Amino acid sequence: MPFHSYEIYAARLIAKGYKVAICEQMEDPALAKGLVKRDIIRVITPGTVIESSMLADDKNNYICSIYTRKVRSRWKAGICFADISTGEAYATELTAEKMGPAIIIELCRYMPSEILINPALLDLKEVTNYVRQHTHALVELREDACYQQRVMEDAMTAQFGADWRNTCGFAQDGLVPYAFGALLGYLHETQKHGIDRIKSVQNYADAQYMRLSPVTRANLELTETMRGREKRGTLLWVLDKTETSMGKRQLRAWIEQPLVDSSVINQRLDAVEALYNANVTRADLKEALSHVYDIERLTTRILYGSATPKEVKALGDTCVYLPQVRQLARQCTTPLLQELSSAVDPLEDLLDLINRALVEDPPANLKDGGAIRAGFNAEVDELRDIMHGGKGFLSQLEAKLKEETGIPKLKIGFNKVFGYYIEVSRSYAASVPDTFIRKQTLTTGERYITPELKEHENLILEAESRSTDLEYELFSQLREAVKAHIPDLQELGRQLAALDVFVAFAQDAEEKNYCRPSFSSKNEIAVKNGRHPVVEAVLPAGSYIPNDLVMDEDTSIYLITGPNMSGKSTYMRQLALIAIMAQIGSFVPADSAKLPVFDQVFTRIGAADDLYSGKSTFMVEMSEANEALQHASSRSLVLFDEIGRGTATYDGMALAGAIIKYLHDKVGAKTLFATHYHELTELDETLLHLKNIHVGATEENGKLIFLHKILPGPADQSYGIHVAKLAGLPRA
Numbered sequence: 001m002p003f004h005s006y007e008i009y010a011a012r013l014i015a016k017g018y019k020v021a022i023c024e025q026m027e028d029p030a031l032a033k034g035l036v037k038r039d040i041i042r043v044i045t046p047g048t049v050i051e052s053s054m055l056a057d058d059k060n061n062y063i064c065s066i067y068t069r070k071v072r073s074r075w076k077a078g079i080c081f082a083d084i085s086t087g088e089a090y091a092t093e094l095t096a097e098k099m100g101p102a103i104i105i106e107l108c109r110y111m112p113s114e115i116l117i118n119p120a121l122l123d124l125k126e127v128t129n130y131v132r133q134h135t136h137a138l139v140e141l142r143e144d145a146c147y148q149q150r151v152m153e154d155a156m157t158a159q160f161g162a163d164w165r166n167t168c169g170f171a172q173d174g175l176v177p178y179a180f181g182a183l184l185g186y187l188h189e190t191q192k193h194g195i196d197r198i199k200s201v202q203n204y205a206d207a208q209y210m211r212l213s214p215v216t217r218a219n220l221e222l223t224e225t226m227r228g229r230e231k232r233g234t235l236l237w238v239l240d241k242t243e244t245s246m247g248k249r250q251l252r253a254w255i256e257q258p259l260v261d262s263s264v265i266n267q268r269l270d271a272v273e274a275l276y277n278a279n280v281t282r283a284d285l286k287e288a289l290s291h292v293y294d295i296e297r298l299t300t301r302i303l304y305g306s307a308t309p310k311e312v313k314a315l316g317d318t319c320v321y322l323p324q325v326r327q328l329a330r331q332c333t334t335p336l337l338q339e340l341s342s343a344v345d346p347l348e349d350l351l352d353l354i355n356r357a358l359v360e361d362p363p364a365n366l367k368d369g370g371a372i373r374a375g376f377n378a379e380v381d382e383l384r385d386i387m388h389g390g391k392g393f394l395s396q397l398e399a400k401l402k403e404e405t406g407i408p409k410l411k412i413g414f415n416k417v418f419g420y421y422i423e424v425s426r427s428y429a430a431s432v433p434d435t436f437i438r439k440q441t442l443t444t445g446e447r448y449i450t451p452e453l454k455e456h457e458n459l460i461l462e463a464e465s466r467s468t469d470l471e472y473e474l475f476s477q478l479r480e481a482v483k484a485h486i487p488d489l490q491e492l493g494r495q496l497a498a499l500d501v502f503v504a505f506a507q508d509a510e511e512k513n514y515c516r517p518s519f520s521s522k523n524e525i526a527v528k529n530g531r532h533p534v535v536e537a538v539l540p541a542g543s544y545i546p547n548d549l550v551m552d553e554d555t556s557i558y559l560i561t562g563p564n565m566s567g568k569s570t571y572m573r574q575l576a577l578i579a580i581m582a583q584i585g586s587f588v589p590a591d592s593a594k595l596p597v598f599d600q601v602f603t604r605i606g607a608a609d610d611l612y613s614g615k616s617t618f619m620v621e622m623s624e625a626n627e628a629l630q631h632a633s634s635r636s637l638v639l640f641d642e643i644g645r646g647t648a649t650y651d652g653m654a655l656a657g658a659i660i661k662y663l664h665d666k667v668g669a670k671t672l673f674a675t676h677y678h679e680l681t682e683l684d685e686t687l688l689h690l691k692n693i694h695v696g697a698t699e700e701n702g703k704l705i706f707l708h709k710i711l712p713g714p715a716d717q718s719y720g721i722h723v724a725k726l727a728g729l730p731r732a
Contacts, residue, residue, distance in 0.1 A: 011054040020044040043190040046138045047114025058248035064112035065183035068121045075099035078175030081110045086296035087197040091176045100126030114138045152181030210258040211600040219603040241507045243289040247500025258583035262519045268585025274332040275506035288321045296493040309362035309371035316354030322346040343495040386463040420457040421447040505586045514587035525551040531589040532574040545708040560674040562695030563719035567708045568674040572639045600636040602628035618646030634668035641674045653677045681714035
């Protein structure tokens with residue numbers, strides 16, 4: 001394949017799950033003796049892509065490494081994720097009797113495109129089945145030899161220095177170093193160079209973030225819809241007002257990982273509120289950020305030596321706006337924005353170097369020449385004078401020869417085979433002087449050279465060749481100079497991404513009339529006129545009917561009844577999305593909102609077979625219900641919709657009633673439980689912490705009208721016959 005279009009072909013192969021080896025000449029063909037030496041310089045795999053044309057701007061591309069070991073009856077695991085296109089790396093230790101679900105939750109946070117595993121993980125069938133059935137990740141089984149202690153210590157020392165345990169913050173007896181060491185070994189095998197992009201590892205604890213199972217993420221449609229797996233129609237789609245690619249990736253990461261520390265959440269909310277109140281500053285920041293390029297991925301391409309002059313100039317163009325961004329952020333006095341503004345380094349020396357070295361609009365390809373600015377290097381300027389002067393001489397020579405020979409259509413041309421030549425048509429062959437040396441015969445005429453033309457050709461071609469080589473050397477030196485700033489650029493990228501998200505949240509709050517949420521330590525919920533952010537966004541303005549949701553600390557379960565299509569599921573999802581928005585630091589769609597900080601959200605909504613695993617609709621329903629009953633705590637949020645439909649009526653009702661009682665007596669989680677089993681509404685007489693609410697509907701002239709309002713008490717009927725009539729069933 002042509003080297004200049006390899007990315008198109010490589011992208012197709014990577015998408016099909018292949019690895020692609022890149023082989024290059026390792027010496028100049030002009031200087032080589034015999035066969036030109038070639039070698040594989042890099043192996044591209046799904047998790048090691050750095051080419052911008054093969055990456056989505058708005059999402060990270062993670063490679064994951066998992067090392068598992070069974071210690072007595074308990075599993076331990078070290079798991080890490082790295083995006084080599086941005087230099088980010090994250091790691092955590094896991095310990096659990098049931099390790100499968102714990103690993104799956106981590107995979108859901110980062111959705112890696114490639115996963116390295118050790119042989120012991122093959123015993124965790126739950127994980128291998130999940131990866132095979134629900135992800136597109138390429139899986140690489142590494143041998144046990146890759147996880148030997150000596151191999152691990154050598155890899156970590158080479159990457160982070162002799163004191164790597166302290167600098168990386170890894171536990172003395174943890175398994176993360178084995179997972180990370182195996183990852184580094186794999187990257188060295190495949191990438192050959194550029195691995196020093198990963199400068200640090202961010203350790204996180206599972207308890208730092210809200211736990212969201214794969215089912216919950218899918219049901220709530222946080223980043224992709226269930227049907228088309230699209231961004232439109234998701235929470236991410238509603239909230240994404242970011243200006244930069246870095247901000248888009250940061251927003252997605254925050255939605256995937258809501259926080260559970262109210263002090264950290266409130267720091268984010270303080271920043272959003274400050275920008276919300278300072279709308280002029282916010283508009284100026286938004287404008288400045290719109291000129292910021294993807295620093296994180298640009299610096300990776302610079303490190304790998306694949307950045308073009310246009311990309312390096314883009315880095316310089318970004319630096320132009322950094323003083324403005326810093327000054328605007330500093331105007332907001334909240335601690336987090338002050339911290340961000342202080343971390344925005346204007347990098348004036350880097351901007352000065354790039355502006356002096358490169359022309360205003362450099363070519364995309366260095367081999368085209370013309371990237372180095374006039375005045376930056378005396379020899380380049382001198383060679384350009386020779387080239388331009390030589391080409392001026394050729395114009396003068398052509399005019400002179402036309403006059404001397406009397407041949408009006410004589411012209412001087414160039415091709416790569418013969419160099420410069422004089423072309424004369426057949427009709428003027430008799431007028432050609434003896435000093436012309438015939439070089440090539442064409443059907444339309446003849447081509448000639450002269451000693452004078454050959455002499456100037458050598459001067460021009462030597463100048464062009466030397467100029468191209470010299471520009472390449474100077475640009476390579478410029479890339480090396482930029483490399484020295486990579487740690488600063490990496491930190492700068494992180495700060496700009498966070499700032500971009502805060503500006504977007506403030507913009508959302510103003511445009512959509514969101515309010516700042518507050519957090520209750522008493523496990524109470526008080527949402528006034530709450531709205532579903534996605535449904536509201538797709539309906540005509542002002543047509544969404546808001547609803548309150550108030551649960552004091554003595555109420556843990558709302559049993560919701562009402563007709564189909566009346567909005568029960570929307571009301572339930574609405575609370576979950578408001579909670580997630582609050583815990584990522586966003587304002588929320590309500591007039592006011594007080595919430596607990598939820599540690600987990602569980603959903604059992606909708607019905608679907610999982611035929612691939614041999615599970616019926618009802619089996620899937622029971623499995624999802626079981627997950628909540630096993631893992632939910634009193635600090636969790638549980639949404640159950642129509643439990644017990646897939647079996648006999650009394651079986652289903654018995655299961656639904658027993659599940660409600662278990663949640664009430666054993667779990668204590670805040671629970672919204674929608675049902676058509678009206679018999680269950682009597683539970684409020686025996687269960688102290690359960691209350692009935694219903695979605696209002698009325699009947700006028702035999703026609704069902706949905707009110708979409710939540711009212712206290714149970715519904716008087718389900719209106720199933722009316723809904724069947726609305727669906728158009730034959731009257732008979």
